[in-house]
Amino acid sequence: MRALLRRAPLAASTLVVASAVAVAACSSSGSSSPSSSSSPGSGGSAKTGLKVFVIPKNLGNPYFTVADSKASGGALAALSALGDTGTETSGSAATSASQIPAIQAAVTKGANALVVSATDPTALCPTLNAAIKRKIPVVTYDSDAPGCRSLFINQASTSAIGTSEVDVLAKELNDTGQIAIVSAAASATNQNAWIGYMKTELKKYPKMSLVSTVYGNDDPATATQVTQGLLQQYPNLKGIISPTTVGILAAAGVLGTAKYRGKVLLTGLGTPNSMKKYVSDGTVKAFELWNPANLGYLAAYAAADLASGTLKVTPGATFTAGKLGSFTIGADSTVLLGPPTVFTSANISNFNF
């Protein structure tokens, strides 16, 4: 008891700090409402002066840098062209716990719209739904949070990605052989959805079989090791599909050696710049992707239109996204960017991302 009394000065000062903070909190007004210092745009086009926050899975991620940055023509470029203020923010670990504070801060700072690539399909829902309730439209891109957003911009139809990956490899393998998949994290929603379609498409090729799916966790070292393990476990492996840009690079690093090049074929999702070397030396004949910058650009346009009220989320509604042309809202409030692009040695030099 005496010891407690001795700590009275400390306890007192702590109480003072705590109560000062509480008083300050109670005295100021409640949460901010989205600022609307914008000028009305001409009929059908987005307002200027909107505050839009672009929240990728994490900062420091090269894929999202292309998707978001002004320099590459991504989301921030679109917002700047529209006369709106675009800010990119997120956490540094690609987890929901790391992304949520950034979303909350964006709302607190008076966001008119949010563009989010969801780290987790459900964990963000409470936060995103709270934003929607405050009339802040939420547009997800690249990675969806179904049920908790106004609109989802899908890079390409999930089934198209899954089936085309298998078709590309099948053509290279003459429809025969054992194949394996090097994926990202075991719980990655996108990859799992694509893999589902891959398995269905494989049924069309009875002489091909999927012997294993391994997970590289989007870490170059792990992806390299799981690929190596695959090669040891299945000496008759003929092909690998890696539907993740980190995974395909790691697998190419392993397969690009004299021992495997040309004997185990590789395809998947990769960016042209990073795969140039492997296409020119023959490790990879063809791979796919979409243009991440276009994805971000489209998502930003959609968000601005939603926030301005010039776009309503109804199936069949159309809108124009600047240089990308016009798009239609499809089922489940989803907009498709377009079909995936297949890169080969013939066209890879035309792209710079």
Place this chain on the structure above:
Amino acid sequence: MTATLAPRREPGSPAPASSRRLADRVFRIREFGIVAVLVVFVAVTASIQSRFLSSTNIQFILVDATIFALLALGETIVVISRNVDLSVGSVLGLSAFLTARLASSTHGLPLPVVFLAGIGIGLLCGVVNGLMVTLGRVPSLVVTLATLYIIRGADVLIVGGGQVVPSSYYPSFLTISKATVGGIPDLAIVVAVVIAGGAYWLRTYRSGRELYAIGSNPDAARLAGIPMGRRVFTAFALSGAIAGVAGVLWASRYGTVDSTAGGSYELQVVAAVVVGGVAIFGGSGSVVGAAIGALLLQTINSALYVLGVSPNWDQAIAGFLLILAIVLDRLISLRLTASLRRRSARRGT
């Protein structure tokens, strides 16, 4: 076990000499123990899946292990002196990115310069750590935890959303990690030589042996006149420089470098060092043991992938084996203390 601990009786031999011989033998026993575990593990895995011992796979394991073995070398030097360096992962990441940039075709700097740059970056970080621990009197756990955050943060700031991809390098950079001589990767040979050099220095040179003294009894070391500040500072500087070199090798090995390189490596390195028989409170252990510990952990990793063990299990297995390793090590050291005590009782010293 006790039979091997008893030294040859030499009439008139001074007690210190024989206990040094005993200590040497103990070191060798600890290393022997880890090697034995490694051999048993490899044998069991190879019997289930013979391709585990294929030359390709051995090359894979050796190259992956060299980076951790290097980090383990640096960490051991620090841990022996009763400190810890948690910033090695972040230093590796920073060095990997900066040197990758230098080695890319836009700059096209020659290989030796790239390595020097890596050493320089790591050395700078190590020096900062060393200064704060020695001059600032701040516990190394706190200092290196803080620099872990700071260096990683600086790395993320510098890298931004960038990355260096294999296409950017001039070709010879990427082949460093792939060149082999008689089926053994060049990298493994070089790193083995470096580790042997490190072991020799720690065992033979005063500056090395004094680290053990500092770790096992700092008060006594101080009273004995050992320049503790200088030794500990050197240990951190070395750890940083080695992490810098490991970063260059990492970039060469994996090709793609972004801001996540080397993340959470520090705990894996400490685990390797502990498995390798280095006491976390300092004062004992060998770099060879730590390197073998790193090799063992990488081998386990590879074995799990080759055997196709469900990826759900490898974390748990890794954790379990680590605990097993330190429990065994503790039992061995208890036996050793008991037998040393018995010997002193017999000798009356």
Place this chain on the structure above:
Amino acid sequence: MEPSQAAVDPGHVSVRARLRPALRWESGLVVVVVAIAIFGSAVSPQFLTANNFFNLGLNTGEIAIMALPMALIIISGEIDLSVESTLGMSSALLGVLWADHWPMLAIFVVILVTGAAAGALNGFLVTRVGLPSLAVTIGTLALYRGIALILLGPRTVSNFPATYTNVGLTAIPHTDLPYSAGIFIVLAIIFAIVLHATPFGRSVYAMGDNAEAALFAGLRVKRVKTTLFIVSGMASALAGVLFTFRLNTAVQNNGVGLSLDVVAIVLLAGVSIFGGKGSIGGVFLAVLAFAGLQNALLLTNFNQEATGVVTGILLLVSVFVPNVAMFVRSVRRAATRMTRRMPPEPALSMPRKDT
């Protein structure tokens, strides 16, 4: 009084001596917290709003809860790095058992028991087998995360009932506090009483100060430390439940990376890594400082990638400032030694018992 208690309760002098450095540290923390509050409100008018504090409390509640037993463990001279994995394991259990239609009350009991068991294993390995806690808890960090992975696999469970997931949405009725912050405050008061006003608490300080002396004084070092690890396990399990409900998601990687944040907060609180020093008041202030700073930075246009740098610098400043005088002295001595011969410096890695 029993002899052991007399040895542990050394009388007024040493309590006051222990309090003086603590008060100095916590006063410094109060200044830091106030400075952060001023900085935050200068940078954004939204900083000092109830809504912002609600978010702040929500995001930091679980880490704060885990920091309380962590502080006691570090004061007693050990460390527990496995807290993030116990959190993950508890989250995985919650998901798996809920998906198997267990009643929620039974799930809570199982989770608490598992957390206690996880802590008991740590305690056993550290006290009975005699292993260093840094090494042990690195091992259990991997082991418990692995168990979470085995339990849940790649699945995600996210259909928890609204009554529970409301901890992430609504405040405690009649207040603006999120539930996790409210729980933290209640626990903080309990921990403060235990640490500062009971023989148990005094024994924690004593064994951190000098483990051997504590043992010879008759303190039950092993039992106390094991209890601390068990409490840490249970607190992490509780944090795991709150975390899972807040996100309405049980997934295997819940909590990854949190251990170092918890340790950073406890170190910021003035708890010495050598043991024997620190207070719950400090932990409370450190939580405010840590959370407040991250929140304030988020509200600016600060480059979020640099948040780690700020955390690290804050940590360094917190340990350097008390040592400034000593630092200046040792720099001067090092400089003089370089110019002429001087006696070697005193021990570096020895626990320092002065202020």
